[in-house]
Amino acid sequence: MLELGQIQSTILREYYRKDSPSFECYLFLHFTEAEDARALIKRLLPMVTSCADVDRGVAHVLNIGLTYPAVDMFGFGGAAHALNQTDHEATGAIAAFKCGMKARAVSILGDVDESDPDNWEPVYRNGRIHAVVWVTAKQEEALRQGVGKAREAIDAAPTVELLHVQEARGFSGEYAGTEHFGYADGIAQPSVLGSGIPDHPGDGTPRKRRGWDRLQPGEFVLGQIDESGQNQFRSPFFVNGSFLVVRKLQQHVVRFREYVAEVAQRNGTTPELVASKMVGRWPSGAPLVLSPDRDDPALGADDRRNNDFRYDGDPDGLRCPLGSHIRRNNPREDPSGPGAVQTRLHRIIRRSTPYGPRLPDGAPDDGKERGVMFAVINADIARQFEFLQLNWINSVLSSTVLTLPADRDPLVGQQLRGRSAGKFLIPSSHRKKAPTIAWGLPTFVTTRGGAYFLLPSLDALWDIAHGKTYEDPNGCEQDEPQRPPDPLPEPRQPSPCDKLPRGEPEPAPSEPAVEAPAANADPPANADPPAEVTAPADANPPATPPSGARSKEGG
């Protein structure tokens, strides 16, 4: 069993389930002085929930993530430095974390065109984020309370700047548990050895014949044995922590609906079928492999059955196309794709919640922004999240048969334009019928920003709060907070950050402090309240910020 009292709760606990909407709030912070930031963490520490807390029952969940500049500021950059020096697998994870998402966006994550970091929301683009305080609750009231307490603590730290507040909220009623394209989300999650929660068939790694193995905890919790049988992160600073990827992904719902309708019309089929082939599941969540011809809501709702499938009976993708979103992102033991041995190294835990109002079915474009706050938990950002994004979403899927040489993930891939424009092929099982090809695939999901965080263990947060550092992997603590060692030597291999086409080293200091997205008016036709709100007007105004920090309400 893992040390659940040490592990921040989002890592292993899904706080909401399909039947209950979740209310979420991300508070992005900028630190100016380490001491002040430490004091803030000290104040927040009692509120931080661990997995054990969630098991005991809490009204809301609060987690803290730190970006590399913050880790460095607290004097723990050296721990990462030491890992870097071992020249081991962990270096990939550390390099990604150090570079940050923006530096890897173009070269690795495929954020170009609309998704280009230059078009990101300022808070993500400026690279000033030091920390995120992430509050989740099942009731709106509980969320308000949690956020209120967090903001009190933040306001009491004069040099800490609240950069941005991002809210997200799951849909309610008949749309509970779905995302904006209309599909049940959050069904498949890796099951983790020692996580202390029951798993569902299909969540783990497929065994040779039948049955599933749980994944080693080190894939998601640092300082534990991972799928390679090793423990990559021994420094006590990392143990029981994890890495968090936050990405704000905008969904172009009208574009998506119109496109699938058009493809369906040209090929004499239904839009639902085309879209479901792209996803790999029906809107209810029923997998195409188990129910190839029609949606089966009973199957979709049954947690014991809705993920219990393999691709070995469908090597040609006649049921679930080889290029569909779920088959690409978790090929399981796919006989025509990467096998189970490879797949188990690239699993991620997803925690995503929609933001923005749901567009009613058939409604015209209302011009509002909507999408998901997409959060990923993984122990090695480069090997897990980035690998998926780079290889399985935006590139060729390594596969043994002649499949998928050029096409990308139809749902979330960054499609090319022009000669090599993306397409999506739905194989035909009828001998006298050509396959359905969706030509000229547009990009349905674009990136609005994001960042990489470390979710330290509760112990590590305590150490930060009390100004401890420990350079020695054996855990000898030093009383004096230590500055990180000199700048790192040049890595032998040019790191992806280095070859960035456009690296903006430092943000312009004159950027507006708070980004104030227009508050969404609740559309009358829509049952769901708006999910994204600016820093709520009712929240306490900040204490007068000292020079250097900026006003939180400056919009």
Next chain:
Amino acid sequence: MPSFHDFDAESEPHGDEADEACERPEASPFARSAGMSRRALARGMVGAVVTSGLFAGCRPCFSPFSPKHETKLNRGPRTFTLRIEIQPGRYRRLEAMLDDPSFNPFETPSSGIHFARLFTAEHRYLYFMVIYDDYEDAITFLNVNAKGVDPVFENCTDYPGASNPELLDEYVRSKFLCVELFYRAYDESQREIRDALALRDAFLVFVRSIEGVSDKELRTRYAEFLVNPNMLNHDRIRDNDVDWADTEAGRPLRLRPLAMPDPEQAISAPDRVSPFTLMARVHPSKLPKLVRTLRLGTFANIELAARPLRNLPTLHFARVSVVDGNQMLFASVYDGDFIQYVEDFSTRISKEIDTVFGASVGYPIAGSADIFAFKDFLRANQIVTRDFAGSYLDRSLLQIQSSVKLTKALARFSKRVGPDHRNLHTRMQCFLHDHQHLLT
């Protein structure tokens, strides 16, 4: 209906020359055993290898055998590696020159070249590797790029300049490094691949254009498509073999340096092709056995067209040489992301990989199945490929293979089903169904 083989024979665009490269430097005594069966050949080969062992002054051909001329077993890409001593005191200057991103030694496109790379190692040597269809192609390639390669090679001893093909040829031969293992994932020449890729693109455009059209329209479009110059239409090829392939302007595939991204592939282009080069120390005692195995592998792959690495969908080419009797030089051309490539190694062909790398110092005890240790080993021994150029840097191996397959299938189909075939619509649907995986 002709079999694949008949078909290849007819369509082979440049006949027998393909074999020339390996023979040119020195004809092997076994070369012309015309009627030898494959098995006899294999037996003889093993004997020859075993007796020859690690002979010094290895012939610049990767197999102890030169291929039989009469068969087409060994058509397709070939390779050589040059190891050239750099003049004293010039090493740093040369490295700086090669590292300069604005400097591209291979600016002029040249046909018959698949990939070429330049790198430096051991603080003393410049290496040049090229994968070509004909040995002449390689010489021509250097020759037409004299402006770019001369400044590089001039830092090396005795370099005669690339503008005189004869001297260049002699120089190149004197610098050969024996290639013990050569693996290639396809047997097609650069020209065939280039045409197949273009044909597949054109076919996709055609398929899109016939979606939901009337029968009459379908016939017109099909007839239009059939005149595509890249169709494997035998008569045409015989008529003007050289001409159409070389003069057609705007063909998509020409040599392009790695540093110049195609604007349409603006994304980090993970599906683009990359070079990987590695140099590792070898336990000398394990060397003779290693070399024997490597040569057998080459023989199987090149002469018998066996694809032991068929399972590896991201590896275009691989080569291994032994340097100074104590180091192994491994160079490959692969698709996409390094991590995925390494994992393919470890998860799909770990046995073969262990055979190749097992003799190296520092190789993980558990072999390549220990992915992380294996990755560390590769990273620790990797050397920087300073310049890399290729004919299809934006096309993955899967794309190449499916294009080639589709080209052949289309040629067969078009022979049986013409634009005025009675059941054109149905036949076309069936064809598309049968080959749907080549269309993704």
